[in-house]
Amino acid sequence: MERINIAIFVSGSGTNCENLIRYFSGSECVNCALVVSNKADAYALVRAERLGVKTAVAPKAKLNDAAFMLPLLREHDIRFIVLAGFLPLVPEFLIDAFPRRIINIHPALLPKYGGKGMWGHHVHEAVKAAGECETGMTVHYVTPVCDSGEIIAQYRCELSPEDTVDAIAEKEHQLEMQYFPTVVEKVLADTFQL
Numbered sequence: 001m002e003r004i005n006i007a008i009f010v011s012g013s014g015t016n017c018e019n020l021i022r023y024f025s026g027s028e029c030v031n032c033a034l035v036v037s038n039k040a041d042a043y044a045l046v047r048a049e050r051l052g053v054k055t056a057v058a059p060k061a062k063l064n065d066a067a068f069m070l071p072l073l074r075e076h077d078i079r080f081i082v083l084a085g086f087l088p089l090v091p092e093f094l095i096d097a098f099p100r101r102i103i104n105i106h107p108a109l110l111p112k113y114g115g116k117g118m119w120g121h122h123v124h125e126a127v128k129a130a131g132e133c134e135t136g137m138t139v140h141y142v143t144p145v146c147d148s149g150e151i152i153a154q155y156r157c158e159l160s161p162e163d164t165v166d167a168i169a170e171k172e173h174q175l176e177m178q179y180f181p182t183v184v185e186k187v188l189a190d191t192f193q194l
Contacts, residue, residue: 003027003028003029003030003031004029004030004031004079004080004188004192004194005031005033005034005076005077005078005079005080006024006030006031006032006033006078006079006080006081006082006184006188007033007034007035007036007073007076007078007080007081007082008020008021008032008034008035008036008044008048008081008082008083008084009035009036009037009038009081009082009083009084009086009090010035010036010037010042010044010045010084010085010086011037011038011039011042011044011085011086011087011088012039012042012043012044012085012087012120013042013043013044013085014035014042014043014044014045014046014047014048014084014085015173015176015177016084016085016105016176016177016180017035017044017047017048017084017085018044018047018048018051019176019177019180019181020032020082020084020180020181020184021035021047021048021051021053022051023181023185024181024185025051029188029189029192029194030185030188030194032053033053033054033076033077033078034053034054034055034056034072034073034076034078035048035053035054035055035056036055036056036057036058036072037055037056037057037058038057038058038059038060038063038086038087038088039057039059040057040059044084044085045057054076056072058072060088063088063091064091066091066093069091069093069094070093070094070097073097079101079192080098080101080102080188080191080192081094081098081101081102081103081142082102082103082104082184083102083103083104083105083142084105084180085105085120086104087119089144089146090102090142092144095142095143095144100141100191101191102141102142103139103140103141103142103152103184103187104139104140104141104142104147104149105137105138105139105176105180106118106123106137106138106139106140106147107119107120107123107124107135107137107169107172107173107176108123108126108127108135108136108137108138108172109134109135109136109137109138109154109156110138110140110147110151110154111147111148113126113127114146114147114148115146115147115148116146118147121165121169124165124166124168124169124172125165127159127168128163128164128165128168131161132159133158133159134156134157134158134159135156135157135159135168135171135172136154136155136156136157136172136175137154137155137172137175137176137179137180138151138153138154139151139152139153139154139180139183139184139187140152152183152187153179153183155175155178155179156175157171157172157174157175159171
């Protein structure tokens with residue numbers, strides 16, 4: 001059976017990226033073929049290279065250039081894109097080229113704590129400031145409007161008033177490590193009838 005080549009888009013340290021690569025490393029159906037970062041110094045690129053996955057850097061000008069991005073993805077026969085801690089908005093030409101084939105993970109229970117500026121620690125600080133009794137992760141389809149695409153899956157964890165921002169971040173991160181690869185696998189299976 002033909003393996004589906006996916007690209008993982010990252011901006012930071014890449015724990016989710018590495019988790020996905022390791023999860024699919026023995027898969028007969030899915031191949032993590034490319035990791036793309038908008039930052040040349042993202043540690044995710046080091047993780048990917050150590051695991052034998054090709055990498056590319058696409059700073060803002062290149063990310064927003066269809067003449068750069070589309071041939072790059074074609075060269076690696078990419079059929080699906082997973083955003084794993086990718087901060088820039090995805091340009092519309094990519095969304096058009098990959099309809100319902102770009103998904104994102106968000107460290108909160110959307111529609112709460114989404115939108116511009118809501119990423120990483122900013123999200124967990126907002127959750128703490130609001131006195132929430134739970135938080136979680138959301139996986140959703142990517143649309144031109146930040147964090148507003150159809151929700152695919154959400155997983156929750158309880159919070160206590162004693163939880164620090166770091167503790168909230170750690171609880172939410174554990175959900176990502178546990179569930180994100182299986183959500184990606186299910187979306188790919190549904191999309192490509194694997």
